[in-house]
Amino acid sequence: xxxxxxxxxxxxxxxxxxxxxxxxxxxxxxxxxxxxxxxxxxxxxxxxxxxxxxxxxxxxxxxxxxxxxxxxxxxxxxxxxxxxxxxxxxxxxxxxxxxxxxxxxxxxxxxxxxxxxxxxxxxxxxxxxxxxxxxxxxxxxxxxxxxxxxxxxxxxxxxxxxxxxxxxxxxxxxxxxxxxxxxxxxxxxxxxxxxxxxxxxxxxxxxxxxxxxxxxxxxxxxxxxxxxxxxxxxxxxxxxxxxxxxxxxxxxxxxxxxxxxxxxxxxxxxxxxx
Amino acid sequence: xxxxxxxxxxxxxxxxxxxxxxxxxxxxxxxxxxxxxxxxxxxxxxxxxxxxxxxxxxxxxxxxxxxxxxxxxxxxxxxxxxxxxxxxxxxxxxxxxxxxxxxxxxxxxxxxxxxxxxxxxxxxxxxxxxxxxxxxxxxxxxxxxxxxxxxxxxxxxxxxxxxxxxxxxxxxxxxxxxxxxxxxxxxxxxxxxxxxxxxxxxxxxxxxxxxxxxxxxxxxxxxxxxxxxxxxxxxxxxxxxxxxxxxxxxxxxxxxxxxxxxxxxxxxxxxxxxxxxxxxxxxxxxxxxxxxxxxxxxxxxxxxxxxxxxxx
Numbered sequence: 001x002x003x004x005x006x007x008x009x010x011x012x013x014x015x016x017x018x019x020x021x022x023x024x025x026x027x028x029x030x031x032x033x034x035x036x037x038x039x040x041x042x043x044x045x046x047x048x049x050x051x052x053x054x055x056x057x058x059x060x061x062x063x064x065x066x067x068x069x070x071x072x073x074x075x076x077x078x079x080x081x082x083x084x085x086x087x088x089x090x091x092x093x094x095x096x097x098x099x100x101x102x103x104x105x106x107x108x109x110x111x112x113x114x115x116x117x118x119x120x121x122x123x124x125x126x127x128x129x130x131x132x133x134x135x136x137x138x139x140x141x142x143x144x145x146x147x148x149x150x151x152x153x154x155x156x157x158x159x160x161x162x163x164x165x166x167x168x169x170x171x172x173x174x175x176x177x178x179x180x181x182x183x184x185x186x187x188x189x190x191x192x193x194x195x196x197x198x199x200x201x202x203x204x205x206x207x208x209x210x211x212x213x214x215x216x217x218x219x220x221x222x223x224x225x226x227x228x229x230x231x232x233x234x235x236x237x238x239x240x241x242x243x244x245x246x247x248x249x250x251x252x253x254x255x256x257x258x259x260x261x262x263x264x265x266x267x268x269x270x271x272x273x274x
Numbered sequence: 275x276x277x278x279x280x281x282x283x284x285x286x287x288x289x290x291x292x293x294x295x296x297x298x299x300x301x302x303x304x305x306x307x308x309x310x311x312x313x314x315x316x317x318x319x320x321x322x323x324x325x326x327x328x329x330x331x332x333x334x335x336x337x338x339x340x341x342x343x344x345x346x347x348x349x350x351x352x353x354x355x356x357x358x359x360x361x362x363x364x365x366x367x368x369x370x371x372x373x374x375x376x377x378x379x380x381x382x383x384x385x386x387x388x389x390x391x392x393x394x395x396x397x398x399x400x401x402x403x404x405x406x407x408x409x410x411x412x413x414x415x416x417x418x419x420x421x422x423x424x425x426x427x428x429x430x431x432x433x434x435x436x437x438x439x440x441x442x443x444x445x446x447x448x449x450x451x452x453x454x455x456x457x458x459x460x461x462x463x464x465x466x467x468x469x470x471x472x473x474x475x476x477x478x479x480x481x482x483x484x485x486x487x488x489x490x491x492x493x494x495x496x497x498x499x500x501x502x503x504x505x506x507x508x509x510x511x512x513x514x515x516x517x518x519x520x521x522x523x524x525x526x527x528x529x530x531x532x533x534x535x536x537x538x539x540x541x542x543x544x545x546x547x548x549x550x551x552x553x554x555x556x557x558x559x560x561x562x563x564x565x566x567x568x569x570x571x572x573x574x575x576x577x578x579x580x581x582x583x584x585x586x
Contacts, residue, residue, distance in 0.1 A: 118282075118285055118286060118289055119289065121286050121289075122286050122289035122290045122293055122562075123293065124520075124565075125286065125290050125562045125563075125565040125566050125569075126290065126293065126294070126558060126561065126562045126565075127520060127523045127524045127527065127561055127565075128520075128524060129524045129527050129528070130524075130527070130542065130558055130561060131297075133527075133542070133543070133546050134297050134298070134301055134546070134554065134558070135297075137301050137304075137546050137549065137554075138297075138300050138301050138303075138304040139304065140304075214423040214424075217423055217425070217426075218423055218424070218425045218528045221425040221429075221528065221532070222425070222527075222528060222531040222532070222543055224543060224546065224547065234425065237426070237429065241429065244433060255426060255429075258423065258426065259421050259422060259426075260421075262420075262421040262422075262423070263417065263418070263421035266417060266420055266421055267417070
C-alpha cells in the first residue's frame with residue numbers, strides 16, 4: 001500500500017501535469033456522484049424490497065438492486081461518501097499533527113528531535129492495518145475508530161518529510177536573515193517553510209487518502225470494519241460475491257468505484273513525476 | 275558508525291514493544307461488554323455461555339484485578355520472553371504464533387520470490403529503454419495494478435482462475451498448489467511498485483556518463499548491466515525491500531483471511547474478533563520486531579553492496 005510510495009516522489013513542482021489533471025477530474029466525478037445521487041434519486045440505501053432482489057435497473061434504482069433489494073446506486077453513493085469523508089478527515093488531522101511535530105523536531109533539534117524520530121520509526125514498524133484494527137477494537141464507533149487509527153498511521157509520512165525539509169530550509173540564508181531581523185517563528189513558517197512544504201504535502205496527502213480508502217475497504221472485506229447495514233465498499237463486495245454469477249454487474253460496481261477513486265488519488269499524487 | 279545504527283535499532287525495538295503494550299492495555303480497558311463472557315463465547319461457542327462459564331473464565335484469568343496490574347505483569351513476562359497464554363485456546367501464545375509464523379513465512383517467501391521474478395527484471399528492461407513502448411506500457415500497467423487493493427486482487431484471481439477456469443483451489447493449505455493464488459496476489463501488488471523503483475533507478479544509472487563511456491569502449495549490454503548497472507541500483511532496491519516488507523505484512527493480514535491461509539494475519543484478525551488480547555499483543559509484537567530486525571539487516575546489506583558509506 002502506498003504509505004511508503006510517498007517517500008519516493010521527488011518534489012520539484014511546476015504546475016499540474018496532465019496526469020494530475022486527469023486525477024483531479026476523476027476524483028471530482030466520483031465526489032459529484034457520491035454527493036449528487038441523493039439529490040437526483042433520493043432513495044434510502046437501507047430500504048429493502050426483497051421482491052426486487054438482484055433485479056436489474058429501473059427508475060428508482062438506476063444501477064439495479066442488491067441481494068436484499070436495496071438500491072445499489074444509493075448504497076454505492078453512501079459508501080463512497082463514508083470512505084471519502086473518513087479519508088479526508090484522517091488526512092487533514094494527520095497532516096496537522098505530522099507537520100507540527102516535524103517542524104518542532106527540526107526547529108528544536110537535540111533530544112526533541114531524537115525522541116520524535118524514534119517514536120515515528122517505531123510506529124512505522126507496526127503495520128498500518130494492525131494499528132487501525134487495534135484502535136477499532138478500542139473505540140466502539142467504527143467511523144471514529146477509523147479516523148483515529150488512520151491518523152495514527154498517516155502522520156508519520158508528513159512528519160518525516162517536514163522534518164527533513166525544515167532542517168534543510170532552516171539552515172538556508174533566507175531563514176537566518178529573517179530570524180536576525182527579529183521575525184517570529186510563525187512568520188518564518190509562513191514565509192519560508194510553507195511555500196516549500198505545500199507541494200510535497202499534496203503528494204503525501206493524496207497517497208495517504210488512497211491508503212486510507214484501501215484500509216477501510218480491506219477491513220470491510222474481512223468483516224471487521226464498518227458494521228452492516230451501513231454501506232461500505234469492501235463490505236458490499238463481500239455481500240455481493242456469492243451472487244456474482246446471477247448479478248455480475250452488481251459486484252462490479254463497488255469494484256469500479258474503489259478502483260477509480262484510488263487511481264485518481266495516485267494520479268493526483270505522482271503526476272508531476274511522469 | 276555501524277554500531278550506532280544497530281544501537282538505534284535496539285532502541286526502536288524497545289519502543290515498539292512499549293507501544294504494543296500500551297495499545298493492548300488500552301484495548302483491554304475499552305473492551306465493550308463483559309470480557310469474561312466474550313472469552314467464554316470464544317472458547318465454548320456463543321450458545322454454550324452462561325454465568326457459570328463466565329465466572330470460571332474470570333477466576334482462571336484473573337480478570338477482576340485492576341488493568342494496570344495486568345499491564346505491569348505483561349511487561350514483566352515480556353522481559354522474560356514469556357508472551358502468556360491465549361485466552362481462547364488456552365495454549366501458550368508463543369506456541370500458537372510459532373505455528374502460524376511458519377505458514378506466513380512460507381506464503382511471504384513464495385510471494386517475495388515471485389515478485390522479484392516479475393518486478394525488477396521488467397523495471398530494469400524498461401529503464402534501459404526509458405521512453406520506449408515497454409516503458410510506457412509498464413507505467414500504465416503498474417499504475418492500474420496499484421489502484422487495485424490487495425483484497426480485490428485476491429477476489430479477481432479467485433473468480434477468474436479458481437472459479438471460472440478451475441485451475442487452482444481458492445482456499446486450503448498443505449499442498450504446493452494452495453500457495454499459488456495467495457502468493458500471486460501479494461506478488462502482483464509488490465511487483466507493480468518494485469518495477470517502478472527498478473525502472474527509475476536503472477534509467478538514472480543508464481543516463482550517467484560512465485554508462486555511456488562503458489558502451490563507447492565496447493562493452494556489451496550484458497556486461498554493462500552486470501558490471502555497472504546492477505550494483506548501482508542495488509542500494510536503491512535493497513532499501514526499498516524493507517519498505518516492501520510493510521506492504522507484505524499488511525497484505526498478508528488481508529490475503530490470508532481471504533484465502534483461509536492459517537498464518538499470522540489470519541490469526542490476528544481472529545484474535546481481535548475474539549478480544550484475545552495476549553494473542554494480539556504477541557502477534558503485533560512479533561510483526562513490529564520483525565520489521566525492526568529487517569531494517570537492521572537492510573542497513574548492513576546496503577553497506578555491503580555499496581561500502582562507500584551512505585549515511586543512514
